Amino acid sequence: MADGLRLDGIAIDLAGEPLLRIDAEVGPGEVLTVMGRSGAGKSTLLAYLTGTLAPTFEARGRILLGGRDITCLSPDRRRIGILFQDALLFPHLSVGGNLGFGLRGGSRRTRRDRIDAALAEVGLEGFAERDPATLSGGQRARVALQRMLLSDPHALLLDEAFSGLDTDRRDRTRTMVFETARRRALPVIMVTHDEADAKAAGGARIQLG
Template structure:
């Protein structure tokens, strides 16, 4: 059964100055969009959820996946996937090897190869396993990055300005692909963006962080 991503009274500050205040439950297959200008703490919130928050910040509140409190778990044990503006594919690995990096340990070599081929077919990149990532288009790289993350079997998804580096038509295509996969896999999604079209495409609740409300 899919779990909600719960941000319970999360408060983040830096040197005593408040940055983020949020209390929200993100149901499976839905998106919470957090918007605001640069510097108000959008990516800092994602770091807290992912377990990578810098010690320069002070934080309180709980992050839960369903009934499981993951607030103090190391990042690798949280089962949370994240997509950034850059695809971050490993340049020294083939497309197939990049996808294999996302697979959880175990299984025979033949089974893992079959999963990679199936994943490539799923994103319309059949036969690309041995390709160098440098030969891919921007849209192809974005699809491989998404599939690598999904192969890790995350329980929730974080989007950190994930579509802002794409041109308009490609942005719509990749955005639709990501949201469709999240719905089909019943993943709760926390997205930070400065783009109103991203929020409208997500179709979920929107939280706005502004300098004016930081002391609220």
């Protein structure tokens, strides 16, 4: 995975009109910030990277992750995790059930140990049986992060992931996410409208539109 994430000649058009053009490289643990007005193509770029781009768009260019071309792979084979503004936890599952949703293989005890370790890593020991509706916004963000990390992604996308939090929780959650990405050597692409997010990321930035 040492090669990070490479966006090689990405070009996306809509109805024959150019929407975005991007060449970029994000090293392991680094953050590339993408900013721009509404409609500039930020969410469209993320959809292309995750393999969920609508067929109304025309797209060219390669996505290389860890030196592997993943451009034509299905979304579940790309090994790209994404966090949204809303934590999108499953309301019918407990916190532990949410974390275990993406886990595959291993015994029931092994899976439970991994869930407990993931909760402990973000200061939520003993929360496995909790109803997600009882969590604060910051706690929900931490559970969403750990659920995504348990799927073992090789890159991370942030789609306005911190904008629903108050200032204090935003700062703490942002620091946790960036430190986790550095520790796990995950390249990160962050879409945001917030200058504070871009400054905290400390990496390169691209302005669309």
